[in-house]
Amino acid sequence: MYGPKVLEHFQNPRCTGSIPDADGMATIAEGCGDVFRFYVKIRDNRLVQVRYEVKGCPVAIACCSMTATLAEGKTLLDAMEITNEVVEKALGGLPPEKRHCSNMAADALYEAMQDYLYRRAVEGKVSPARCSGDSWRTMYLPREVPGSKRGRS
């Protein structure tokens, strides 16, 4: 049912814990009771530390562990390319019924990075309120993140 990589990460989850003075933090709570909370510490647009707290099934725990492992050390832009599908692939596949509710770790990480960017935007006096919808992100992101390649997804 679960592959060896899933069980290994479930048994020995990496990068566990919280970051009290995190630069970004986000929580995704699923309807079925699963909770994914990611913390990021960012220096020079690089994820120097990724930590998480999770309540969920073995797949949820393994996804968090894999997401943090993949993300730590990456630049913001590279880390934003880590999707739930990337995590699933890195874990060697997941049972179909576990793909949705349990595989939300990458989404939670993405939200934590957005939280960081939002905080920066607020500090930088770029008022998100003056932008419509999410457009502040696209306005802000290319200018602030060095090495960004326009046109990447």
Added chain:
Amino acid sequence: MIYLDHAATTPVHHEVAAIMCDVMNNCFGNPSSPYAIGREAKGLLEKARKEVAGLICARPEEIFFTSGGTESDNLALWGVVCSHKGRGSHIITSSIEHHAVLNTCACLAEHLDCSVTYLPVDSDGLVDPDDVRRAIKKETALISIMHANNEVGTIEPVAEIASIARENGIPFHVDAVQTVGHIPLDVKQLGVDLLSLSGHKFYGPKGVGALYVRRGTPFAPPLRGGGQEGGYRSGTQNLPGIAGLGQAAVIAQRDMDAELQRLEKMRDALIRGIEEEIPGVRLNGHRQYRLPHNVNFAFDNIEGESLLWGLDLAGIAVSAGSACSSGTGEPSHVLRSLGLPEHYLNGAIRLSLGRSNAEEDIPFVIETLSSLVRKLSQLSPA
């Protein structure tokens, strides 16, 4: 491996396996055939019927062999409702029944316009007999309440409910899959009209069970065919399985007193140990009216499935209140009926003891479980 899921299924007793092999190797006859090997098969069939009847203090002619608990429940419900007036009948059951009863009720409601009253239970899982009395209507055809709940182990007051059913002349079915072979059971004393039992829950083989139907109970057999089992359950009998079921009944009766005491002792040690070692646990089910082999705990802010897998990786097999393998992630209907707080709902596991467990296993189980709970709690957001 330490197997703690005897409520799901039990290993076949070696004496049972021996008899089954013997029947398969040496007696292939059809019990309905009149010649010698048919008569021999018939002899084995009737011997097993006596043995199963003996276990629940019934008459042999009131025992009808089936393919197991689910079939027995289906036959009981359809058989009684169809003998009543069928369409538009009323059924009383509880909200914590096995799905074999709940889904059959839903099917009867859909196809025969039956109305169903699902009685609530208290926080220990007990049905209130007064609720049964109040639910009875003119068109009530059947009352079906389980003897003991398979998840939380609560033993229901079936004798009281039976006397209410009898006063009102309503047939009473009891799903006793979890109790037969484990605790003393006398159908006459309980006063039930129909009772389901399953072989593999008490060291018999899978795929065989029986339905007890008290003589004189209205019953219209839903399964039609060659008229085997007195017409109550057509189909050539599964003779090796039935012979095995008979032997399992003999063993259960023989060892019941000693095994009951041994299991209760281990159960209480397990409950005490877990409550002492792990803060914030919640025992599900009634403390006193409880199956001798059932332990069910809910843990705060941990998912039962993670406990199941963590214990499995440590060599302990248990079952979780809800494994969201269905994709819906729906918590157990039983725990919901007990009114468990939301954050406990997904965090329940059941440990069910049996013959394969020894007292020496208990400290290891408690230790492994408490360190696993600590680990998962640390991982969990507060």
